[in-house]
Amino acid sequence: MTITAAADGSALGNPGPAGWAWYVNDGCWRAGGWPHGTNNQGELMAVLDLFRSTKHLAAEDLHILCDSQYVINSVTKWMPGWKRKGWRKSDGKPVLNVELLKEIDRELSGRKYTFEWVRGHAGHELNEAADDRARAAATAYQQGVAARQGPGFGAAAEDPAPAGQTAHPAAQAAPDRSGQQELFGEPDLFSEPDLFSELADDVAASQGTDSSPEAIVEALERELLLPETRADMGRTGVLLHPDFTEIGSSGRIWTRDAIMMALEGNPDRPIELELLAADRVSEGTVLLTYRSYARSGTALRSSLWVLDGAQWRLRFHQGTPED
Template sequence: MTIIAAADGSALGNPGPAGWAWYVDDSCWRAGGWPHGTNNQGELMAVLDLFRSTAHVPQEELLILCDSQYVINCISKWMPGWKRKGWRKADGKPVLNVDLLKDIDQAIVGRKYTFEWVKGHAGHDLNEAADERARAAATAFQQGVAHREGPGFPGAGGVAPEPGRGAGRGSDRGAGQTRADSESQAVTQTLPRNSEPLAARAGAGPASSGKAGSGAAKVDWSARAPFEPTLFGESGIFGQADLFSELEDEASTQELSAEDTVLALERELLRPDVRTDIGRIGVLLHPDFAEIGSSGRFWTRDAMMMALEEDPGEPTDLELLSADRLSDNTILLNYRSLAHTGSALRSSVWMLDRGQWRLRFHQGTLENQS
């Protein structure tokens, strides 16, 4: 028998009040959250709790439907390399969300599982059910009210601790804990160290085959196939191991210049799948981001994130005109964007913010098509 479950996370503000959920059917699901977290942490926590909730049936294979390429890559692609390096990335920096990842690494020992990527917010029944419950949990923490925890998995003797005091420290909360106890603990929970919202979202996964639901792509991770070319005709740093993850072939590791790093990030922002990922966009856009659009409209960061989620636009290529270092922590890109509907001249100002290059200002002007 194969247990088919969707796992999803939600964060209001990213970071902000956060929730997670896994869902098999209306009689078998679980949700939780905490006052402050990220989308990625919610996604990881949903997967961790699913493994722990089914630990009493280790002979059953898990088919996990997930709309987060970051989570799939972390567990199925990057973790072995991170472990060899003492849970550090190729650049020597600590792995983000390491407490959750270590717990997942322990929970999957001896388990048979397969991840299947599904497109989020695309009408997939199980994914939509998990997303709805994760968002409801995040909303409950935002409003300071009790959230629905769900019936859990039949026969499960315990539940996983949420990130904070208990995560990774062997203090699993008992299944019989009351709702009042849960609420009293929620206000004191804090996230694990190294849990800042910096993890990059990878590009589309490998080509796949096999059963899939609602347009889902089955991923055969055992083959460890290379990623498909990106929209720009190359595998690229965001198609394989991105700037913040482990490179599969350490011999190919190359130190990117700041200009190349920023250019790669700009290319990533032109991808529709990235533009609909609020978690990733929240990382790429500076907190004080502003844009003057080609129509003359002034955009704030929040307005832009909401607009991109509803309409990510079409695939767009980039023709670099110049990349100028204005200061140690500021780079100006000038380029021509090329799309099916036409071209535009664009300028982007990227600033180094706590070790992460983030887009501070953008302006675009449509080119004369006559």
């Protein structure tokens, strides 16, 4: 069986507000972006997230439709040589977008995949669908509104394929999530494939079972305020839920991808936390409210943590500057 998906990126201004997306069918796609990035970064991120999102289907062949010769050549031709040279080009200059390329290189291990170049904006159904979603994500960041992230692979089993397409094999192979909990009546918040699931298993074991949920969540919140944690994309990827959203103290809406990349590049100084309350909303949900102290002043903050399997993860955060 072969998974066929289109991957595409978009940047308004290049660089500028940027988006990425991969698309299998209307019930199986995913998108994201950043406030500032390039088209190539969007193209690479779409491919990276496609590999991560299909990790549970690693035995399947992955056929990637891509309109970027840069991405195809980087992954299939140039990357082995760059690695041998310490991620430098033949002229000795550093490879651009090296962190994204390193992540893709890690995801390739054990996978069966092929790339096919398709001409962009030429009416190819899957490519056009991915392009539309990547551009919509970039536009959302330009306008300061939340970007649609898509159902990922989790919802593919319930959605019919578009006219003219057969049902995707991923729909039959997707794990049964019918027994997972709902949060505030929203079905299946945890169906999105996590980008750092292997790390999450290790962290879940380290959290232990002796502490109360409130104590565990408070400790994790304090850890997220440390510069060394914020600069570690692997660790923030474990602590932030795949559907994480933040309404920042500036009024900006952040997605998980955007906040992880922003924190890695600028982790800032330690932030002090004065806990106001830790309320267990439900068995698998804890709401923290606290006052933060930073160089820029104080803010009142709330964080909603949810239990995802055995791992507590931050689902939503909001900050309001204090007068």
